[in-house]
Amino acid sequence: MSEAPTDTLSSRPRVLSGMRPTGALHLGHYHGALKNWVNLQATHDCFFFVADWHALTTHYQDRSTIERNVYDMVVDWLAAGIDPEQATLFIQSRMPEHAELFTLLAMSTPAAWLERIPSYKDQLEKNRPNGEGATYGFLGYPLLQAADILIYKAACVPVGEDQTAHVEVTREVARRFNRIYSPERAILPEPQELLTATPRLPGLDGQKMSKSAGNAIAMRDGPEVVDEKVRTMPTDPQRVRRSDPGEPSRCPVWPLHQLYSDASTQAWASEGCRKASIGCLDCKKPLIEAIQAEQKPWRERAEAFLANPKQVQWIVEVGTERARAVARKTLREVRTAMGLAY
Known part of the structure; x- marks a missing residue:
């Protein structure tokens, strides 16, 4: 295995997408996202990441299974046909650069933009009875998502129709940053969404397939x-x-x-x-x-990776280093534009 995908990938349009680690994936994940990822890696410079920080925005107390869930999910990606020679695979929490860009973008992003997100309002109502309300992390997750995308200057983001609002927020954040800090030359490009061909796969009961609903067929079910x-x-x-x-x-x-x-x-x-x-x-x-x-x-491909977990860890390690090189370059440009290059 080579240490990184070939340089020819850098001339392709860049795609960024991630998944929250909830354990082994099901058919809804494959047809709603992974199948599209497999096709895109042949034509685009693909960055696919494990969104473990995003998982903590709603499951911040579930720390006992997160590591297993991370690697179970990566195995499913590889089993589905994601090729680490063509795509860059990495873990979000291994990239402190994401957190720094999130913080810098937060300085100029109006709080009202985040408060109007429907999922935030739903979470606020859901948690109101227990007196907690939505956490600051949940309020800020669309901005963290924007940082995930913008730090790689992604041209496209594969999403379902229900996620297009998040890409629009990312465009607004980039537009505002460029207007304030870099009006002569846009540092952060505005990404476009790539809608998936199968936005919603029904589960065993006719409702949306979901592991938590108990109506899913796992990708590796016997x-x-x-x-x-x-x-x-x-x-x-x-x-x-x-x-x-x-x-x-x-x-x-x-x-x-x-x-x-x-x-x-x-x-x-x-x-x-x-x-x-x-x-x-x-x-x-x-x-x-x-x-x-x-x-x-x-299942056959997964068995090979499960028999050699160090290979999976190495794939993630190599991908993380390649992602870090790209992220640091963007971060240097952002810091310079904001007057922080000292």
Whole structure:
């Protein structure tokens, strides 16, 4: 393994994206983000980071599992096909440069910009009954997110539709900084969002797939686990008996067919459901097989990394050093513009 991705990557548009470490990833993570990352690394200079500081904005008391969650998630990235020869992988908390830029940007960012974020208002109401309210870290996380992006001068940020507001805040922060400190030459470029093709993957109950909701299929679930989870999924509530005709649009299984099944299989499943010529287990069988086939190479690649954890740590170490070189260069420009180059 080389010590860093090749220099040719620097001529490509730069992409920055991160994930909070919540442990092993599920199919929603893959189709909502990772699949896009794998494609982008062939055409962009990709920086992908473990957002462990961001995890602490809402789970600041959960310190016992964070290290395991960090490396479980990195293994899933590698298993999905993220190539450390093409992309830079690193851990946010290993980069104090992010915290310094966050602090410097905070000096000129109006507090009202952060207070108007819908998720902050929701968290404020959620914690009001226990008298705590939202923490300062949670209030500031959109600005920390902006620092994460701007310190690498990312041109693009892959996000779902529900996250576009955060990229807009980042653009506002960059615009304000450049106007105040560097009006002649914009130091911090304004990033654009790259919307994911699958913004929301339904879970086993038809709601958004989520580990905390208990409705997820993990990327590394074994074949027998996938079989059991999909077989027991609820179906069209109006199809009580095998002989009752159903309607795919009412069935939580159908969105998964739309993602995993080809046109002929979808036509077979929808017609069989509406005419009651197939049962729900018949409908689920090709879906189970498709999910298992997708997971097989992930598990194989993951096993190799799990057998050699030092290799995973080395990949992160190399990525962190490359990220630090880029971050420090930006930080020097920011400090100079702010009159702090002494």
